Amino acid sequence: MPSYSEPVPSLDQLMRSPARAVPVTVLLIALNILLFLLMARLSLSPWSLTHADPLAWGANFGPATQDGQWWRLLSAVFVHFSFIHIAFNMWALWDVGRLLERLLGRWRYALLYLGTGAAGNLLSLAVQGNEKITGGASGAIFGLYGALIVFLWRERRQVDPAEFRWLFTVAVGFSAVMLGLGFFIPAIDNAAHGGGLLAGALLGSLLARPWKPGSPLAREQAPWAGAVSIIGLLALMASISPPLYRYQEELRARAAIQRFDAEEQARSARWDTLLRADDRAALSFDQGTGALEQEIAASYRHSFEELAAVRPATPVPSKDALLKLESYAASRSQAARTLAEGLRACANPASTGPAHASGRPEECQTTANQTPASRRHSIRTPAAPSRGDPAP
Numbered sequence: 001m002p003s004y005s006e007p008v009p010s011l012d013q014l015m016r017s018p019a020r021a022v023p024v025t026v027l028l029i030a031l032n033i034l035l036f037l038l039m040a041r042l043s044l045s046p047w048s049l050t051h052a053d054p055l056a057w058g059a060n061f062g063p064a065t066q067d068g069q070w071w072r073l074l075s076a077v078f079v080h081f082s083f084i085h086i087a088f089n090m091w092a093l094w095d096v097g098r099l100l101e102r103l104l105g106r107w108r109y110a111l112l113y114l115g116t117g118a119a120g121n122l123l124s125l126a127v128q129g130n131e132k133i134t135g136g137a138s139g140a141i142f143g144l145y146g147a148l149i150v151f152l153w154r155e156r157r158q159v160d161p162a163e164f165r166w167l168f169t170v171a172v173g174f175s176a177v178m179l180g181l182g183f184f185i186p187a188i189d190n191a192a193h194g195g196g197l198l199a200g201a202l203l204g205s206l207l208a209r210p211w212k213p214g215s216p217l218a219r220e221q222a223p224w225a226g227a228v229s230i231i232g233l234l235a236l237m238a239s240i241s242p243p244l245y246r247y248q249e250e251l252r253a254r255a256a257i258q259r260f261d262a263e264e265q266a267r268s269a270r271w272d273t274l275l276r277a278d279d280r281a282a283l284s285f286d287q288g289t290g291a292l293e294q295e296i297a298a299s300y301r302h303s304f305e306e307l308a309a310v311r312p313a314t315p316v317p318s319k320d321a322l323l324k325l326e327s328y329a330a331s332r333s334q335a336a337r338t339l340a341e342g343l344r345a346c347a348n349p350a351s352t353g354p355a356h357a358s359g360r361p362e363e364c365q366t367t368a369n370q371t372p373a374s375r376r377h378s379i380r381t382p383a384a385p386s387r388g389d390p391a392p
Helices: 011-015 023-040 072-078 083-104 106-128 138-154 161-181 190-207 222-239 247-275 285-309 319-347 361-368
Strands: none
Touching: 011 083, 011 161, 023 072, 023 083, 023 106, 072 106, 083 106, 083 138, 106 138, 106 190, 106 222, 138 161, 138 190, 161 190, 190 222, 247 285, 247 319, 285 319
Protein backbone atom coordinates (compact mmCIF):
# COMPACT_ATOMS: atom_id res chain seq x y z
CA MET A 1 0.00 0.00 0.00
CA PRO A 2 1.54 3.34 -1.01
CA SER A 3 2.22 5.99 1.61
CA TYR A 4 0.44 9.31 1.30
CA SER A 5 2.61 11.15 3.83
CA GLU A 6 4.57 12.67 0.93
CA PRO A 7 3.30 14.17 -2.33
CA VAL A 8 2.49 11.51 -4.92
CA PRO A 9 4.76 11.84 -7.97
CA SER A 10 3.08 12.69 -11.25
CA LEU A 11 2.74 10.01 -13.91
CA ASP A 12 5.31 11.82 -16.02
CA GLN A 13 7.80 11.61 -13.15
CA LEU A 14 7.10 7.91 -12.69
CA MET A 15 7.65 7.29 -16.40
CA ARG A 16 11.11 8.83 -16.05
CA SER A 17 12.13 6.66 -13.09
CA PRO A 18 15.83 5.70 -13.02
CA ALA A 19 16.89 2.09 -13.42
CA ARG A 20 17.54 1.62 -9.68
CA ALA A 21 13.86 2.39 -8.96
CA VAL A 22 12.53 -0.27 -11.37
CA PRO A 23 14.59 -3.43 -10.75
CA VAL A 24 11.98 -5.82 -12.18
CA THR A 25 11.85 -3.98 -15.50
CA VAL A 26 15.65 -3.97 -15.66
CA LEU A 27 15.75 -7.69 -14.88
CA LEU A 28 13.16 -8.52 -17.56
CA ILE A 29 15.05 -6.56 -20.19
CA ALA A 30 18.33 -8.21 -19.15
CA LEU A 31 16.83 -11.71 -19.42
CA ASN A 32 15.42 -11.00 -22.87
CA ILE A 33 18.72 -9.63 -24.13
CA LEU A 34 20.75 -12.47 -22.60
CA LEU A 35 18.61 -15.13 -24.25
CA PHE A 36 18.76 -13.30 -27.57
CA LEU A 37 22.56 -13.13 -27.41
CA LEU A 38 22.76 -16.85 -26.66
CA MET A 39 20.53 -17.59 -29.65
CA ALA A 40 22.54 -15.19 -31.84
CA ARG A 41 25.69 -17.26 -31.23
CA LEU A 42 24.12 -20.05 -33.29
CA SER A 43 23.10 -17.77 -36.15
CA LEU A 44 25.09 -16.33 -39.00
CA SER A 45 23.51 -12.92 -38.43
CA PRO A 46 21.87 -11.33 -35.38
CA TRP A 47 19.48 -9.47 -37.66
CA SER A 48 17.59 -12.70 -38.26
CA LEU A 49 18.24 -15.83 -36.19
CA THR A 50 17.86 -18.19 -39.13
CA HIS A 51 20.11 -20.92 -37.71
CA ALA A 52 18.80 -20.90 -34.14
CA ASP A 53 15.91 -23.29 -33.51
CA PRO A 54 13.35 -21.22 -31.57
CA LEU A 55 11.61 -24.35 -30.31
CA ALA A 56 14.81 -25.46 -28.63
CA TRP A 57 14.84 -22.15 -26.74
CA GLY A 58 11.22 -22.28 -25.59
CA ALA A 59 9.08 -20.75 -28.36
CA ASN A 60 5.34 -21.43 -28.47
CA PHE A 61 4.03 -24.04 -30.94
CA GLY A 62 0.92 -26.19 -30.63
CA PRO A 63 2.44 -29.66 -31.16
CA ALA A 64 5.18 -28.84 -28.61
CA THR A 65 3.21 -26.84 -26.03
CA GLN A 66 0.29 -29.28 -26.01
CA ASP A 67 2.66 -32.23 -25.74
CA GLY A 68 3.04 -31.61 -22.01
CA GLN A 69 5.29 -28.54 -22.40
CA TRP A 70 2.88 -25.89 -21.15
CA TRP A 71 5.80 -23.95 -19.68
CA ARG A 72 6.31 -22.64 -23.21
CA LEU A 73 3.47 -20.19 -22.60
CA LEU A 74 5.88 -18.38 -20.26
CA SER A 75 9.24 -19.14 -21.86
CA ALA A 76 8.05 -17.87 -25.26
CA VAL A 77 7.71 -14.39 -23.73
CA PHE A 78 11.53 -14.20 -23.68
CA VAL A 79 12.23 -15.63 -27.17
CA HIS A 80 12.82 -13.18 -30.03
CA PHE A 81 13.56 -13.88 -33.69
CA SER A 82 15.55 -10.85 -34.88
CA PHE A 83 17.39 -7.76 -33.70
CA ILE A 84 14.56 -5.47 -34.79
CA HIS A 85 12.05 -7.66 -32.98
CA ILE A 86 13.81 -7.50 -29.62
CA ALA A 87 14.91 -3.87 -30.01
CA PHE A 88 11.36 -2.64 -30.54
CA ASN A 89 9.98 -4.77 -27.72
CA MET A 90 12.64 -3.73 -25.21
CA TRP A 91 12.16 -0.06 -26.05
CA ALA A 92 8.42 -0.43 -25.44
CA LEU A 93 9.00 -2.39 -22.21
CA TRP A 94 11.38 0.27 -20.86
CA ASP A 95 8.94 3.02 -21.82
CA VAL A 96 5.75 1.64 -20.25
CA GLY A 97 7.25 -0.82 -17.77
CA ARG A 98 8.79 1.81 -15.51
CA LEU A 99 5.42 3.50 -15.04
CA LEU A 100 3.53 0.27 -14.31
CA GLU A 101 6.18 -1.02 -11.90
CA ARG A 102 6.00 2.19 -9.88
CA LEU A 103 2.18 2.17 -9.88
CA LEU A 104 1.69 -1.50 -8.96
CA GLY A 105 4.80 -2.38 -7.00
CA ARG A 106 7.39 -4.97 -7.94
CA TRP A 107 5.54 -8.23 -7.28
CA ARG A 108 2.20 -7.18 -8.73
CA TYR A 109 3.97 -5.80 -11.76
CA ALA A 110 5.94 -9.03 -12.29
CA LEU A 111 2.73 -11.06 -11.99
CA LEU A 112 1.00 -8.76 -14.46
CA TYR A 113 3.81 -9.06 -17.00
CA LEU A 114 4.14 -12.85 -16.86
CA GLY A 115 0.40 -13.47 -16.57
CA THR A 116 -0.55 -11.35 -19.56
CA GLY A 117 2.32 -12.76 -21.63
CA ALA A 118 1.13 -16.31 -20.92
CA ALA A 119 -2.49 -15.34 -21.66
CA GLY A 120 -1.50 -13.82 -25.00
CA ASN A 121 0.40 -16.96 -25.93
CA LEU A 122 -2.57 -19.09 -24.90
CA LEU A 123 -4.85 -17.20 -27.28
CA SER A 124 -2.20 -17.46 -29.99
CA LEU A 125 -2.15 -21.21 -29.38
CA ALA A 126 -5.93 -21.38 -29.83
CA VAL A 127 -5.86 -19.32 -33.03
CA GLN A 128 -2.80 -20.69 -34.85
CA GLY A 129 -1.32 -23.43 -32.71
CA ASN A 130 -0.41 -25.83 -35.55
CA GLU A 131 0.54 -23.18 -38.08
CA LYS A 132 3.28 -20.97 -36.64
CA ILE A 133 6.05 -20.92 -34.09
CA THR A 134 5.58 -17.76 -32.04
CA GLY A 135 7.41 -15.86 -29.36
CA GLY A 136 8.29 -12.42 -28.11
CA ALA A 137 7.53 -10.01 -25.29
CA SER A 138 4.90 -8.11 -27.25
CA GLY A 139 1.94 -9.98 -25.74
CA ALA A 140 3.13 -9.04 -22.24
CA ILE A 141 3.80 -5.46 -23.33
CA PHE A 142 0.27 -5.18 -24.68
CA GLY A 143 -0.82 -6.49 -21.29
CA LEU A 144 0.95 -3.55 -19.65
CA TYR A 145 -0.85 -1.17 -21.97
CA GLY A 146 -4.17 -2.82 -21.18
CA ALA A 147 -3.54 -2.37 -17.46
CA LEU A 148 -2.45 1.24 -18.03
CA ILE A 149 -5.63 2.08 -19.96
CA VAL A 150 -7.79 0.67 -17.14
CA PHE A 151 -5.74 2.53 -14.53
CA LEU A 152 -6.02 5.84 -16.37
CA TRP A 153 -9.76 5.50 -16.79
CA ARG A 154 -10.29 4.51 -13.17
CA GLU A 155 -8.07 7.34 -11.88
CA ARG A 156 -9.16 9.93 -14.46
CA ARG A 157 -10.40 12.29 -11.71
CA GLN A 158 -7.07 12.04 -9.87
CA VAL A 159 -4.84 12.60 -12.90
CA ASP A 160 -4.02 16.03 -14.24
CA PRO A 161 -6.40 16.57 -17.21
CA ALA A 162 -3.62 17.38 -19.66
CA GLU A 163 -1.58 14.38 -18.49
CA PHE A 164 -4.63 12.13 -18.72
CA ARG A 165 -5.42 13.19 -22.29
CA TRP A 166 -1.84 12.70 -23.37
CA LEU A 167 -1.25 9.30 -21.75
CA PHE A 168 -4.71 7.89 -22.51
CA THR A 169 -4.47 8.95 -26.15
CA VAL A 170 -0.98 7.47 -26.53
CA ALA A 171 -1.92 4.17 -24.83
CA VAL A 172 -5.13 3.66 -26.79
CA GLY A 173 -3.61 4.94 -30.03
CA PHE A 174 -0.51 2.72 -29.78
CA SER A 175 -2.63 -0.36 -29.06
CA ALA A 176 -5.06 0.38 -31.89
CA VAL A 177 -2.36 1.10 -34.46
CA MET A 178 -0.32 -1.99 -33.64
CA LEU A 179 -3.39 -4.23 -33.66
CA GLY A 180 -4.39 -2.70 -36.99
CA LEU A 181 -0.99 -3.44 -38.47
CA GLY A 182 -1.44 -7.05 -37.45
CA PHE A 183 -4.22 -7.41 -40.02
CA PHE A 184 -1.87 -6.44 -42.83
CA ILE A 185 1.48 -7.93 -41.74
CA PRO A 186 1.30 -11.74 -41.48
CA ALA A 187 4.43 -11.93 -39.31
CA ILE A 188 2.68 -10.06 -36.48
CA ASP A 189 0.96 -12.34 -33.98
CA ASN A 190 -2.24 -10.37 -33.48
CA ALA A 191 -3.74 -13.10 -31.32
CA ALA A 192 -0.96 -12.73 -28.74
CA HIS A 193 -1.28 -8.95 -28.87
CA GLY A 194 -5.05 -8.92 -28.47
CA GLY A 195 -4.98 -11.62 -25.81
CA GLY A 196 -2.32 -9.74 -23.86
CA LEU A 197 -4.28 -6.47 -24.08
CA LEU A 198 -7.51 -8.03 -22.77
CA ALA A 199 -5.68 -9.98 -20.08
CA GLY A 200 -3.91 -6.78 -19.01
CA ALA A 201 -7.22 -4.96 -18.59
CA LEU A 202 -8.63 -7.79 -16.45
CA LEU A 203 -5.51 -8.64 -14.46
CA GLY A 204 -4.73 -4.96 -14.02
CA SER A 205 -8.14 -4.53 -12.34
CA LEU A 206 -7.43 -7.46 -10.03
CA LEU A 207 -3.96 -6.22 -9.06
CA ALA A 208 -4.78 -2.52 -8.83
CA ARG A 209 -4.10 -0.55 -5.67
CA PRO A 210 -5.13 3.02 -4.76
CA TRP A 211 -2.89 5.66 -6.26
CA LYS A 212 -3.97 8.71 -4.26
CA PRO A 213 -6.12 9.24 -1.13
CA GLY A 214 -9.11 10.02 -3.32
CA SER A 215 -8.68 7.01 -5.63
CA PRO A 216 -11.66 4.66 -6.14
CA LEU A 217 -11.51 1.42 -4.19
CA ALA A 218 -9.84 -1.16 -6.41
CA ARG A 219 -11.72 -4.02 -4.76
CA GLU A 220 -14.96 -2.79 -6.31
CA GLN A 221 -13.69 -3.93 -9.71
CA ALA A 222 -12.06 -7.14 -8.53
CA PRO A 223 -15.14 -9.43 -8.41
CA TRP A 224 -16.28 -8.86 -11.96
CA ALA A 225 -12.71 -8.85 -13.30
CA GLY A 226 -12.02 -12.14 -11.54
CA ALA A 227 -15.24 -13.73 -12.83
CA VAL A 228 -14.60 -12.62 -16.40
CA SER A 229 -10.99 -13.86 -16.19
CA ILE A 230 -12.03 -17.34 -15.01
CA ILE A 231 -14.80 -17.67 -17.58
CA GLY A 232 -12.52 -16.43 -20.35
CA LEU A 233 -9.73 -18.81 -19.36
CA LEU A 234 -12.05 -21.81 -19.32
CA ALA A 235 -13.56 -20.86 -22.67
CA LEU A 236 -10.13 -20.37 -24.15
CA MET A 237 -8.86 -23.73 -22.95
CA ALA A 238 -11.95 -25.43 -24.37
CA SER A 239 -11.43 -23.78 -27.77
CA ILE A 240 -7.89 -25.04 -28.30
CA SER A 241 -7.83 -27.66 -31.04
CA PRO A 242 -5.87 -30.89 -30.58
CA PRO A 243 -2.31 -30.66 -31.93
CA LEU A 244 -1.66 -31.93 -35.41
CA TYR A 245 1.14 -34.13 -34.06
CA ARG A 246 3.25 -34.69 -30.95
CA TYR A 247 6.50 -32.79 -30.90
CA GLN A 248 8.30 -35.39 -28.78
CA GLU A 249 7.57 -37.98 -31.46
CA GLU A 250 9.07 -35.64 -34.05
CA LEU A 251 12.21 -35.20 -31.94
CA ARG A 252 12.62 -38.96 -31.55
CA ALA A 253 12.13 -39.47 -35.29
CA ARG A 254 14.72 -36.81 -36.15
CA ALA A 255 17.22 -38.27 -33.69
CA ALA A 256 16.77 -41.73 -35.23
CA ILE A 257 17.26 -40.32 -38.75
CA GLN A 258 20.42 -38.52 -37.67
CA ARG A 259 21.82 -41.69 -36.10
CA PHE A 260 21.02 -43.61 -39.27
CA ASP A 261 22.80 -41.04 -41.44
CA ALA A 262 25.90 -41.22 -39.26
CA GLU A 263 25.91 -45.02 -39.30
CA GLU A 264 25.23 -45.11 -43.04
CA GLN A 265 28.45 -43.31 -43.84
CA ALA A 266 30.47 -45.87 -41.90
CA ARG A 267 28.52 -48.79 -43.42
CA SER A 268 28.97 -47.59 -46.98
CA ALA A 269 32.69 -47.11 -46.45
CA ARG A 270 32.97 -50.62 -44.99
CA TRP A 271 30.96 -52.12 -47.86
CA ASP A 272 33.21 -50.43 -50.41
CA THR A 273 36.28 -51.73 -48.57
CA LEU A 274 35.00 -55.31 -48.51
CA LEU A 275 34.19 -55.36 -52.20
CA ARG A 276 37.20 -53.46 -53.53
CA ALA A 277 39.26 -55.97 -55.51
CA ASP A 278 42.70 -55.04 -54.15
CA ASP A 279 41.41 -55.03 -50.57
CA ARG A 280 39.69 -58.41 -50.81
CA ALA A 281 43.10 -60.04 -51.08
CA ALA A 282 43.77 -59.09 -47.46
CA LEU A 283 40.76 -61.14 -46.34
CA SER A 284 39.96 -64.77 -46.86
CA PHE A 285 36.82 -65.51 -48.87
CA ASP A 286 34.96 -66.66 -45.78
CA GLN A 287 36.03 -63.56 -43.88
CA GLY A 288 34.76 -61.29 -46.65
CA THR A 289 31.37 -62.91 -47.08
CA GLY A 290 31.06 -63.30 -43.30
CA ALA A 291 31.70 -59.59 -42.84
CA LEU A 292 29.00 -58.78 -45.40
CA GLU A 293 26.47 -60.81 -43.44
CA GLN A 294 27.59 -60.14 -39.86
CA GLU A 295 28.62 -56.49 -40.19
CA ILE A 296 26.69 -54.97 -43.07
CA ALA A 297 23.48 -57.00 -43.14
CA ALA A 298 23.23 -57.20 -39.35
CA SER A 299 23.91 -53.47 -38.99
CA TYR A 300 21.14 -52.59 -41.42
CA ARG A 301 18.81 -54.94 -39.60
CA HIS A 302 19.63 -53.23 -36.31
CA SER A 303 18.97 -49.83 -37.88
CA PHE A 304 15.65 -51.06 -39.20
CA GLU A 305 14.63 -52.15 -35.71
CA GLU A 306 15.68 -48.80 -34.22
CA LEU A 307 13.70 -46.87 -36.83
CA ALA A 308 10.66 -49.07 -36.35
CA ALA A 309 10.84 -48.58 -32.57
CA VAL A 310 10.32 -44.81 -32.90
CA ARG A 311 7.67 -45.01 -35.62
CA PRO A 312 5.30 -42.12 -34.70
CA ALA A 313 1.61 -42.55 -34.04
CA THR A 314 0.86 -39.01 -35.25
CA PRO A 315 1.68 -37.44 -38.65
CA VAL A 316 4.93 -35.76 -37.64
CA PRO A 317 6.85 -33.95 -40.43
CA SER A 318 9.59 -36.60 -40.43
CA LYS A 319 7.24 -39.59 -40.63
CA ASP A 320 7.58 -40.14 -44.39
CA ALA A 321 11.36 -39.89 -44.22
CA LEU A 322 11.43 -42.35 -41.33
CA LEU A 323 9.25 -44.89 -43.17
CA LYS A 324 11.41 -44.60 -46.31
CA LEU A 325 14.54 -45.24 -44.26
CA GLU A 326 12.90 -48.28 -42.67
CA SER A 327 12.25 -49.70 -46.14
CA TYR A 328 15.74 -48.73 -47.27
CA ALA A 329 17.39 -50.41 -44.26
CA ALA A 330 15.39 -53.61 -44.79
CA SER A 331 16.24 -53.77 -48.50
CA ARG A 332 19.91 -53.08 -47.87
CA SER A 333 20.10 -55.80 -45.24
CA GLN A 334 18.58 -58.26 -47.71
CA ALA A 335 20.91 -57.02 -50.50
CA ALA A 336 23.99 -57.64 -48.35
CA ARG A 337 22.88 -61.20 -47.59
CA THR A 338 22.02 -61.84 -51.24
CA LEU A 339 25.41 -60.54 -52.34
CA ALA A 340 27.23 -62.76 -49.86
CA GLU A 341 25.26 -65.79 -51.10
CA GLY A 342 26.00 -64.85 -54.71
CA LEU A 343 29.71 -64.63 -54.03
CA ARG A 344 29.66 -68.05 -52.39
CA ALA A 345 27.75 -69.46 -55.36
CA CYS A 346 30.35 -68.11 -57.79
CA ALA A 347 33.22 -69.45 -55.74
CA ASN A 348 31.65 -72.91 -55.27
CA PRO A 349 29.57 -73.62 -58.41
CA ALA A 350 29.49 -77.38 -57.81
CA SER A 351 27.75 -77.00 -54.47
CA THR A 352 25.01 -74.75 -55.80
CA GLY A 353 23.51 -76.94 -58.49
CA PRO A 354 23.09 -76.56 -62.25
CA ALA A 355 21.88 -72.96 -62.03
CA HIS A 356 25.35 -71.84 -61.04
CA ALA A 357 27.37 -74.56 -62.71
CA SER A 358 29.07 -72.19 -65.11
CA GLY A 359 30.78 -70.20 -62.36
CA ARG A 360 31.92 -67.69 -64.97
CA PRO A 361 34.59 -65.40 -63.45
CA GLU A 362 33.13 -62.32 -65.15
CA GLU A 363 29.78 -62.96 -63.44
CA CYS A 364 31.49 -63.26 -60.06
CA GLN A 365 33.40 -60.06 -60.73
CA THR A 366 30.18 -58.25 -61.69
CA THR A 367 28.51 -59.46 -58.50
CA ALA A 368 31.45 -58.41 -56.36
CA ASN A 369 31.54 -54.94 -57.90
CA GLN A 370 27.95 -54.16 -56.85
CA THR A 371 28.96 -51.42 -54.45
CA PRO A 372 26.44 -49.48 -52.42
CA ALA A 373 27.19 -46.18 -54.12
CA SER A 374 24.22 -46.44 -56.46
CA ARG A 375 21.81 -47.43 -53.72
CA ARG A 376 22.55 -44.92 -51.00
CA HIS A 377 19.52 -43.13 -49.65
CA SER A 378 18.66 -39.53 -50.40
CA ILE A 379 16.16 -38.65 -47.70
CA ARG A 380 16.19 -35.40 -45.80
CA THR A 381 14.56 -34.51 -42.52
CA PRO A 382 11.66 -32.13 -43.22
CA ALA A 383 12.17 -28.50 -42.37
CA ALA A 384 10.66 -27.08 -39.19
CA PRO A 385 7.31 -25.26 -39.44
CA SER A 386 7.42 -21.59 -40.38
CA ARG A 387 7.95 -19.00 -37.71
CA GLY A 388 5.40 -16.30 -37.13
CA ASP A 389 7.69 -13.47 -36.12
CA PRO A 390 5.35 -11.44 -33.93
CA ALA A 391 7.18 -8.15 -33.85
CA PRO A 392 4.79 -5.60 -32.40
